[in-house]
Amino acid sequence: xxxxxxxxxxxxxxxxxxxxxxxxxxxxxxxxxxxxxxxxxxxxxxxxxxxxxxxxxxxxxxxxxxxxxxxxxxxxxxxxxxxxxxxxxxxxxxxxxxxxxxxxxxxxxxxxxxxxxxxxxxxxxxxxxxxxxxxxxxxxxxxxxxxxxxxxxxxxxxxxxxxxxxxxxxxxxxxxxxxxxxxxxxxxxxxxxxxxxxxxxxxxxxxxxxxxxxxxxxxxxxxxxxxxxxxxxxxxxxxxxxxxxxxxxxxxxxxxxxxxxxxxxxxxxxxxxxxxxxxxxxxxxxxxxxxxxxxxxxxxxxxxxxxxxxxxxxxxxxxxxx
Numbered sequence: 001x002x003x004x005x006x007x008x009x010x011x012x013x014x015x016x017x018x019x020x021x022x023x024x025x026x027x028x029x030x031x032x033x034x035x036x037x038x039x040x041x042x043x044x045x046x047x048x049x050x051x052x053x054x055x056x057x058x059x060x061x062x063x064x065x066x067x068x069x070x071x072x073x074x075x076x077x078x079x080x081x082x083x084x085x086x087x088x089x090x091x092x093x094x095x096x097x098x099x100x101x102x103x104x105x106x107x108x109x110x111x112x113x114x115x116x117x118x119x120x121x122x123x124x125x126x127x128x129x130x131x132x133x134x135x136x137x138x139x140x141x142x143x144x145x146x147x148x149x150x151x152x153x154x155x156x157x158x159x160x161x162x163x164x165x166x167x168x169x170x171x172x173x174x175x176x177x178x179x180x181x182x183x184x185x186x187x188x189x190x191x192x193x194x195x196x197x198x199x200x201x202x203x204x205x206x207x208x209x210x211x212x213x214x215x216x217x218x219x220x221x222x223x224x225x226x227x228x229x230x231x232x233x234x235x236x237x238x239x240x241x242x243x244x245x246x247x248x249x250x251x252x253x254x255x256x257x258x259x260x261x262x263x264x265x266x267x268x269x270x271x272x273x274x275x276x277x278x279x280x281x282x283x284x285x286x287x288x289x290x291x292x293x294x295x296x297x298x299x300x301x302x303x304x305x306x307x308x309x310x311x312x313x314x315x316x317x318x319x320x321x322x
Contacts, residue, residue, distance in 0.1 A: 002026060007075045009084060011038055018094070018137075022054075022153045027089060036074065039085040046316050055083040058152050062087065063242075069120035071274055090148045096136035104207035107237065113139075114201045115268055116147035121197065121261040124149075125190045128158030132188050134196035135177045135205070156187055175219040176209045180252045183220045191254040194264055198249025205242075206234040210250070224252070241271050 001024070006013045010030040017037065018025050026038045041051045055076060062085075070089040095113070098105070105113070117139070124131065131138075133154050137260020140148040179195035182188050203209050210228035213219040231246055232238050245267050251257045258264040 008038065009079070011086075013038075022152070023151070035089045037071070037087040039087060040116045041057050041082050046078040048065065052083055054153060055085055057157055058085060058155070061152050061155055061157055062297075064127060064168075065124070065129065067123045067252060069116060070124070070149055074110060090140050090142060090150070092140040092142035092148065094137055095139040095141060095204075096140060099136055099203065099207075104235070105204045107205065107242075110201060110204035111242070111268065111272065112145070113141070113147055113204065114197065115265070117149070117197055117273075118261055118268060120147065120149055121190070121193050122265060127195070127319070130156040130158075130189055131196075132156055132182065133174060133177075134193055135174045137174075139200075148318050150272065156189075175216040175223075176211070178220065178223060179254070180224050181254055183223055189254075191257045192259055194249050194258050194261060195254075197264070198246050202228075202231050202246050202250070205238050205246075206231050239271070244269070281289075 001012045001016065002008055004015055008028070010031050014027040014029060014035075014058075015087040016025065017027050022042055024040045024042060026040075026292045028036055030036055039055075041055070059073050059076045062071075066072070071090050074086045074088065077084040077086065085220055121131075129152070131149060131152060133151065134149070138149060138151045140150055142148065160215075165285070177196040177199045179188060179192045182192060199209055210231075211219050211226065213222060227249060230243060232243050245264070249257060249264065258267075
């Protein structure tokens with residue numbers, strides 16, 4: 001760990017900004033005054049040849065991608081103590097920290113974040129990149145409510161050779177969000193990311209992931225063997241259409257899931273468009289109320305006129321009998 005104020009490779013460490021199983025990250029100030037993120041391998045991975053290969057791949061991925069939801073990877077510093085990635089710094093909070101504060105998010109906010117994530121996945125997948133570790137810890141929300149996907153440490157670049165970490169199995173990922181095929185040691189693809197996105201949407205709307213256990217193996221086994229509870233059982237206000245999208249995303253067989261991020265995004269947008277298309281109907285109902293009132297007024301006037309005519313006839317009849 002580096003202390004605040006330490007100078008590493010010419011960068012002044014400002015503060016640690018989170019560490020995972022594979023890396024240590026710091027907010028730092030560069031020689032030119034720019035604010036960046038420095039990413040170092042975890043201490044137990046320093047010296048592992050695969051670590052260097054992974055960092056090289058992350059650099060290649062970072063330089064390949066240009067999208068507002070994906071922080072840029074600027075450069076790699078190579079040193080005998082291990083590689084260091086210099087990355088664009090995003091000032092925001094992780095989705096995990098937001099969920100810890102509020103447990104579950106509003107429906108509108110959840111749908112907004114999901115839409116942004118799906119749009120970013122469309123871009124990633126079109127460029128042959130599969131994140132494979134999508135989770136609230138790897139999603140930053142900035143002060144404008146914009147989503148940023150971070151940590152491409154175990155991302156797969158289409159066509160790249162398999163890289164195996166020392167002391168780690170091929171089943172890389174986080175148990176709560178891992179797809180069945182990842183648990184089985186397969187490389188994964190677009191449908192793997194969509195499985196994780198479905199779990200994240202489930203969690204945002206219900207306040208919990210679908211599978212729980214005393215340990216990682218228990219959770220992973222449930223991903224393989226257990227039918228997840230319907231999200232509407234925890235939150236009945238979730239529209240059935242959104243529940244259907246979630247449940248399709250997290251089917252165990254990848255062939256039965258959404259086959260692309262575009263298909264997932266289209267269903268989300270179709271639901272949102274459906275809400276918008278209801279607005280003219282609401283206006284017609286309002287217009288109908290006005291029309292009904294006019295009919296009632298007109299009916300009243302006709303009725304009054306009819307009674308007036310009847311009254312005149314009766315009076316004339318009485319006068320004629322005098």
